[in-house]
Amino acid sequence: MSNDTSVYLGQHTPESPRDRLMRKISEDMALPTLGAAVTKVVEITSSGEDSVSKLAHFVLADVSLTQKILRLSNTIHYRTAAGVPVTTISRAIFLLGFNTVKTSALAMLLVDCFKDKSQAQSVRKELMHALCSSIIGREMAHRGRYQDAEEAAVAALFKNIGRLLVASFDHVLFGRIEAMLLSGHADAGNAANLLMGCSYDRLGGLALQEWKIPESIIQSLGPLPMGEQKKATHRNEWLKQVASFSDEVAGLVLTTGSDNLSARCKPLLLKFGKVLELDQHKLDELLSKVVQETRQLAESMDIALPAEGQAGDAAADDEGVPSEFLLKTYDSEQMQQAERYASGKPHNARDLLLAGVQDVTQMLASDQIKLNDMILLVLETLYSSMGFRFATACLRELQTSRYVARVSVGESYAERQRGFVFPMKSEQDVFHLAMSNNVDLMISDATVPKIQKLLPAWHHQLLPDTRSFIVLPLVIQKKPLGFFYADRAVAAEEGVPPDETALIKTLKSQLLAAMMRP
Numbered sequence: 001m002s003n004d005t006s007v008y009l010g011q012h013t014p015e016s017p018r019d020r021l022m023r024k025i026s027e028d029m030a031l032p033t034l035g036a037a038v039t040k041v042v043e044i045t046s047s048g049e050d051s052v053s054k055l056a057h058f059v060l061a062d063v064s065l066t067q068k069i070l071r072l073s074n075t076i077h078y079r080t081a082a083g084v085p086v087t088t089i090s091r092a093i094f095l096l097g098f099n100t101v102k103t104s105a106l107a108m109l110l111v112d113c114f115k116d117k118s119q120a121q122s123v124r125k126e127l128m129h130a131l132c133s134s135i136i137g138r139e140m141a142h143r144g145r146y147q148d149a150e151e152a153a154v155a156a157l158f159k160n161i162g163r164l165l166v167a168s169f170d171h172v173l174f175g176r177i178e179a180m181l182l183s184g185h186a187d188a189g190n191a192a193n194l195l196m197g198c199s200y201d202r203l204g205g206l207a208l209q210e211w212k213i214p215e216s217i218i219q220s221l222g223p224l225p226m227g228e229q230k231k232a233t234h235r236n237e238w239l240k241q242v243a244s245f246s247d248e249v250a251g252l253v254l255t256t257g258s259d260n261l262s263a264r265c266k267p268l269l270l271k272f273g274k275v276l277e278l279d280q281h282k283l284d285e286l287l288s289k290v291v292q293e294t295r296q297l298a299e300s301m302d303i304a305l306p307a308e309g310q311a312g313d314a315a316a317d318d319e320g321v322p323s324e325f326l327l328k329t330y331d332s333e334q335m336q337q338a339e340r341y342a343s344g345k346p347h348n349a350r351d352l353l354l355a356g357v358q359d360v361t362q363m364l365a366s367d368q369i370k371l372n373d374m375i376l377l378v379l380e381t382l383y384s385s386m387g388f389r390f391a392t393a394c395l396r397e398l399q400t401s402r403y404v405a406r407v408s409v410g411e412s413y414a415e416r417q418r419g420f421v422f423p424m425k426s427e428q429d430v431f432h433l434a435m436s437n438n439v440d441l442m443i444s445d446a447t448v449p450k451i452q453k454l455l456p457a458w459h460h461q462l463l464p465d466t467r468s469f470i471v472l473p474l475v476i477q478k479k480p481l482g483f484f485y486a487d488r489a490v491a492a493e494e495g496v497p498p499d500e501t502a503l504i505k506t507l508k509s510q511l512l513a514a515m516m517r518p
Helices: 002-010 017-027 030-045 051-060 063-073 076-082 089-096 098-114 121-143 151-158 161-169 171-183 188-196 200-210 215-219 235-253 258-264 266-272 280-300 332-336 349-364 371-386 413-419 430-437 449-454 457-462 498-515
Strands: 390-397 402-410 421-423 441-443 468-476 479-488
Touching (some): 030 051, 030 098, 030 151, 030 200, 051 063, 051 371, 051 402, 063 098, 089 371, 098 151, 121 151, 121 161, 121 171, 121 280, 151 215, 151 235, 161 171, 171 188, 188 200, 215 235, 235 266, 235 280, 349 371, 349 498, 371 402, 402 413, 430 449
Antiparallel strands (some): 390 479, 441 468
16 A cells, blocks of 8 residues: 555656746756847837947847848848948948847847747748737837837737747647647637637746746736727737737738738727728838848748738839949948958958948938947947957046046957046157047057057056057047047058058048037
8 A cells, every 4th residue: 555655755746848848948948048148139229328339239249140130131121221331330330220130139149049949840930920010019119109119029029938938948849739729619818828828928927037037027918908999098008919919810811812811800990000000001001121131031030921922022122223333332341341451450451441431421421320329339430340359439537637448349348448547647658649649540560669658557557468459549629539549469560551551541530520429
């Protein structure tokens, strides 16, 4: 008897499909990283005036993400608007818009996390659904009357996360749920409940809680009441409406030909039209833009879309100009992947600098120019074009009588920026000499004794392994405002030829012109 009892007590309760899924999800090391990244981007959105700089730093910290954003910026649709290849993230943000880059970055992070988990068609389908939904959410956020409405794009992106998780981690179960749906015996919620023990939305919410995603986004995954929706009385309710609308429209966009898309969306117009302030004309405009942008985003991430005729060439014709008539420009991706010298400087530094000069020229012509964004663009251009490991813009701070690094990019940029501070009192070091004489310094070998003597003690301590660097003073009417500094840990034996020097000076002159604007 005791033996039978011990055998009985030793048995484990069978693991439910939901518990098995949650265990697999919790064991996946990549998913918490995704959650942390999403939370960081959401924080950047509401971080104030320096949010553009923070988003640029976030993207630049991930080489793969940087390449994808630049690839998106250089698709035919955006290239036509820009006229020149986009080679910097700060320029991409200026061209595409902050919210477009933010939403695209989140979508790209999601795809990178899930694309390699399974080659199943259903995983690709759910990823494309999430991308399309996020674009719809972003467009609806533009119309939102609530503060931080941009969060709607994040909510829309994760609305189908439950389906994506099941497709990725238990494809057999996903197939069974889909088969039940196709048979007409249950809707999505009942089919998932019967076979998994919870709805897709509930599973997605549990996963997002594990990843520390903001509660407002988790709540937006919940179901809505049936029938025509009522006007939202608070922001979280509006987020839920936008997420559901985006999710349902995305499903139709990805499965319907262009001839029938508007007609098939009419029930959604009846359900959401009043609360989201949409009429037929506005909905048709939205659908046209979403179809085009979804294909652009998918192309930038090498995700093949269904071979449907409704949107195959939608992006190839901007303002009626056939793409074959456009002037040929450098391929941005090839420019970024060019061969490099031993110092890390690209062989095509001149082409990259020239692209940067064109970017700054366009920014100068814009009414939306912000000085901090201009500084970041020039700094990033110098950093990427010349292959530096660290670059910073150091500006005068009158209140404390110091020069303080304001914007930085590159290796350990935040730590080095904090230490890049020194008094305004003139001394015989390389920085004060450059500013007092208003001369650009380009040092190929910083180990030369004469140069070592001109480097101040704080620089020796902060950047002891510097082997080559540049100092570009920012002086207006003989008054030093600061300088650009950039360095490498390797000597630059190739030097800086006259054509590159001229372009660097042009970049600096463009920034000075912006600084002198009233």
